[in-house]
Amino acid sequence: MKPMELYDILTLENNKEYTIANMVEYKDSTYLYLIEVDENEDIIENTQTIVRRIIKDGEEAVEKVTNNEEYKEVAKLFFDLFKDLAIEESDNTDSDKS
Amino acid sequence: MNLRVHNPEVARIQITTHEFETHFINGERQVGDLNDFNTLYQELKKLIQDYKKLYLEARDESTRKEYDTFLAQEIDFLNLMNEIMSSLENYHDVVGFVEGREIKKEMEQASNIIKYRNIERQIAILRRMKGNMPDSYKEQYQSLLNHYKKLRKEVIESEAYIIEKSSTEYNTMEVTTSSDKKKNYYTIDQEFYNKLPLITDKCKYIELIINNIEKVKGKKSFVTYCGVTKEISTKHVWRYRQYISLLTNLYKKYEAEEKDLIKQENERSNTDVCASQYASIIIALYKLGFEALPMINHPDRVMTVTSIDGKELTILKSRLEKFEELISKYADLKKLTPYLDEKSDLMVIQDIEKYQKIPERKRAIFNKIRFFEYKKEDERVLKEIAKLKKALYELCMAEKFVIFANMKAIFKTSGLPEQMSVFYTNIMSNVNGFSVSSKYTDEEKLQVLTDILLKLEDYEKRKEENKINLSLPLIIENASNFLKKMILNVKQVLSALPGKNKQHFKILKIRKGKNKNHLLEKIKEQSSYIAASIGMTVFAGLSSFVSSYEINKNLGLKKEPTPPLKEPTEIDRVVEKITQRFNEGKESSGIITYDYNGMIFELDSSAPDFEDKKKALESNGAVEIKQERGGRAA
8 A cells, every 4th residue: 555644635536635634544454535636736624524544456446334333433543633733723722811 | 657457457557566666665565575676666666557548548548438428428418498489489489570670689699608608519520520630621620610709609698698698497397207227217207287277387397307317326217208218328418507597587587478478369450469479470381391400500591581661580591482472472362362361360270179178368379380270061162172272282382492403503613522412412412302201212203303394394495485473482493493403314224224225326426526615615514414313323323214215205316205294284283293292192101190289299209209209298288280182371
């Protein structure tokens, strides 16, 4: 698999571009939290999703998470990551104010 | 060293000490016993050192436990007082606010004292953390200290005032109490209590029970007050008495003022009656929307607002917006129903027989908070009332939205781990507002929320397209911005939930972003919403409500045709739908609402002490407020 980093831009086969807002490893798989971006690479808040990174027919692909338990576990991991990010943001905002 | 014997170590020390004293101090020492002396002395010294350590540890532990218990009792006690004071404030609102009089001085004094005590306890709790107090508490601690110092002078004056006003002694009345073998359980003899003609006599009776409790030391006691049974510690009876005495005094004053009120009411002009009705609406809406003000817990958030005709009311700052809205709506309400016309009767009553059974003085109070019901079958009247109810319900819903919007502020201002708990508490309590019933699961409540939000989106969409000129209360529009964002995020998260078919999407290209920092900043800005959305999805179980259509639409991966625009009355349907759910929930929730002299008691029929409370309320003349379809009882 090609190396992939946070905030990289992926073009999917629906010809839309997504940025990797967060990424977690869970049970030997990589899960991505994707947010769509426009041509200026501004995020489109309304289009976000959690996917698993896979190899499909020898090609790199993302796959919807279909198992409820798996989804919950992964979502919790993302929850923690975004929570930490929100704390960081909140701290920055506070320090900006002071 | 004087240590009490309460464990083997102490016993050993005492025995050894005794031996030591006997042999070496009291002159019974024998020649050649020096070694024995040394051995015994060393042994004693070690034992004492060991014990001292144990004793100190035990004392620390014991003190801590005792202190925790003390704090728990104090907090419990303060909650009880808070409850009573809130009830009293309701009562005061009805009597005092309708009359347009100032807030009673006694009430202010009592609030001061309770606020002060509450701060005192909060400081005590925080002090215990000193040394390892988290930074997040330091500011709060300092602010509490400042507040405490500021209030001190005021409280000394308040206490002096109350002591002066509470000097009446009651010594003549007999007290009937009952108790079981395990606990001291003092309850009001309802029959006797009921026969007492005046509230002051009833209070006097309660006070005597409290006196009686005071005599029993070291056991837990229970007291029933206004139909509510509470466990109190005998340690704190003195303080309970202090407040009961205060309440007695206040009730005594209200009793007299209530009589004056009735007298004045009879002499009042039609215009005054209309003003009174206006006040009734405000009070009714206040009661319709929310519970008593939690003044004690949020001393800084309370403020006084002035209504359009100069009357003052103390409300939470966060509710100011609601009150402004209510007041601005009043003109419309007045047009909606003939019962707000100055020439109309003050009150319409559905169950006239029940109403007639209420003592006259209570009826006067009752009149001021009930205005939904009708005395005869009149289509026109019913229609007007239905309109009024709808308008009221809309206002009630508007408030729910506002509170929900306030979550945004909560979310922004506090630290995230705590804020998440506050956030969920708020979600649940506010969603709960849509359907008071415990019959609904959280998921069902969230479904109602989802419905509303989807409709709001639909409304926004239609508004943008300028196809429909649909007006909603401004308050809803303001709140909807936040709500829309929340629900969209939730739906986005949900979009990754299981669908019927697996969906794979090839990655055509992976590249570096043009401006990584820009993306990071933008994602950071969204992170609290995303976390909340995931939280709502995973922890609150919203998942089952979003259809596969929503999943596909929001994923942007599979297009479906846009559904046709809905009828302009859709938002009305939403409100009706919620109203219907709300009423269904209310009717079957087992929540029984009673009106007792203007105080509203909500009893849960499934609670173990329901029958006791019900009996206590009914035997004291409280009236059950029946729920009606289409609106809540005020």
